Amino acid sequence: MGKINVAIVFGGKSAEHEVSLQSAKNIIDAIDREKYDVVLIGVDKDGCWQVNEEDSFLLNEHDPKAISLKKTSSKIAILPGEKQGQVFDYETKEVLPQIDVVFPIIHGTLGEDGSMQGLLRTLNLPFVGVDLLGSAVSMDKDFAKRILRDAGIAVANGLVYKKFEQSNIDFNFVQSKLGLPLFVKPVNQGSSVGVNKVETKAEFDQAIAEAYMYDDKVLIEEAIVGREIECAVLGNDEPIASLPGEILPQTDFYSYESKYIDDSGAVLSAPAELTDEQTEKVQNEAIRVFKTLDCEGMARVDFFMKSDGTLIVNEVNTVPGFTKISMYPRLWGITGLPYPKLIDRLIELAFERHERKQQLKSAVFE
CATH class of the missing domain: 3.30.470.20 (ATP-grasp fold, B domain)
Structure with a gap:
């Protein structure tokens, strides 16, 4: 039996893009090369998918603030098939080796919220991790x-407000329900992105505005x-x-x-x-x-x-x-x-x- 072709999909149009790059590097370094051949599929911050080379896919890889995905000319597209989806080079139309299994390591939006999982289910490709519903x-x-x-x-007590309800969020009311300090979070984010601990109205208002930058729903939680x-x-x-x-x-x-x-x-x-x-x-x-x-x-x-x-x-x-x-x-x-x-x-x-x-x-x- 030959080696298993594993596609590691990383990066993503997400606030956690840089974390994903670090995760991918560690998986690549740890995976057993006697069992697996690896295909690197990097997703840039615009959502474009590309094939990357192992020895050069990261820039500033040792600086978590400056780390970035190296752009390549090998843009890819995915074609659903009768049995499994097929990946090919968008420019040359060259068909890439059949992927046996996908290891998606895009954190946060479009990678952890069921979107990626739904795509891979549609393509009928096996993939690592939680399925669509559990992810969402x-x-x-x-x-x-x-x-x-x-x-x-x-679970912690909390209040949730959608974007259209922002003008109705009253600090005094929230404080009376949940006390102080409070945590303000985007509902659909991870890695503490957009999360703030607040104790004053000024901090609260600023935290609400920041949380809405990352999601249409905000969670305010007791500490x-x-x-x-x-x-x-x-x-x-x-x-x-x-x-x-x-x-x-x-x-x-x-x-x-x-x-x-x-x-x-x-x-x-x-x-x-x-x-x-x-x-x-x-x-x-x-x-x-x-x-x-x-x-x-x-x-x-x-x-x-x-x-x-x-x-x-x-x-x-x-x-x-x-x-x-x-x-x-x-x-x-x-x-x-x-x-x-x-x-x-x-x-x-x-x-x-x-x-x-x-x-x-x-x-x-x-």
């Missing part, structure tokens, strides 16, 4: 909270006092959970800068200092959240743990970071699954789900 509801913090609450899973505990989940029908880790922010909160720019912005403690009972509780609750939101493949579940041990779900990340300091691969590493084996397992799960989907009937009369 997990990315939308509003709907994720509704679903989790309905399942009896604790939860507790430890920031994260747990990685892996699997389809029978998911398993890693040992938990803990974020120890050295700044006011775990911001985008703390995650990807400032090396001293946070300390990542893995495994977290928890009792066996607490560890098991986090793992069980992470799997419960994963299943409730219809996740498959992988996700990182982030909690606040209050002083009495109560767990509050903060968010679920269905395309977690794969940078050199990212918690998802790090947590599996300390749990006994090193980076290359983690990639193997994610690809196995992609094929497993795809084969299951192929068994479904697509016509009433055949």
Whole structure:
């Protein structure tokens, strides 16, 4: 049997574009070359898809602020086929090698919100990670909270306002409902993009304006006092959970800068200092959240743990970071699954789900 052709799709028309470039580089460095041939498909900030060369696809790769995708002349298009979609060079019309499986590592908008997953389903290509529905509801913090609450899973109290309701947002009313300080977030973003902690009306108004720059819905949340505990989940029908880790922010909160720019912005403690009972509780609750939101493949579940041990779900990340300091691969590493084996397992799960989907009937009369 020959090598498996893996298309790594990265970059994207997203505020998390630069994070995706870092994630892609680490996956490329870790993937087992005896098993896989890699096709790099970079998506620039305008949404244009292109084929990149491994040895030259990044500019300023060691500077997280200046890192960027190198432009190429090899623009691509994708043609849905009878069995699987085919990729070809837009200019030369040359057909590229058949892709066996896609590893999408575009974080945020159009990569983590079900858009990419819907495209790959339409193309009938196996892909790593959560399917369309789980991606969409997990990315939308509003709907994720509704679903989790309905399942009896604790989430932070909050208020959601759509763009047309912006003029109706009253600081005094919000404060009376949620107290101070508050967190203001775009509903559909990750990596703490557009997130601000506020304590005054002036800060609040500025944070609302910034959040609406990234999404049409804004979430205003109460501040939860507790430890920031994260747990990685892996699997389809029978998911398993890693040992938990803990974020120890050295700044006011775990911001985008703390995650990807400032090396001293946070300390990542893995495994977290928890009792066996607490560890098991986090793992069980992470799997419960994963299943409730219809996740498959992988996700990182982030909690606040209050002083009495109560767990509050903060968010679920269905395309977690794969940078050199990212918690998802790090947590599996300390749990006994090193980076290359983690990639193997994610690809196995992609094929497993795809084969299951192929068994479904697509016509009433055949």
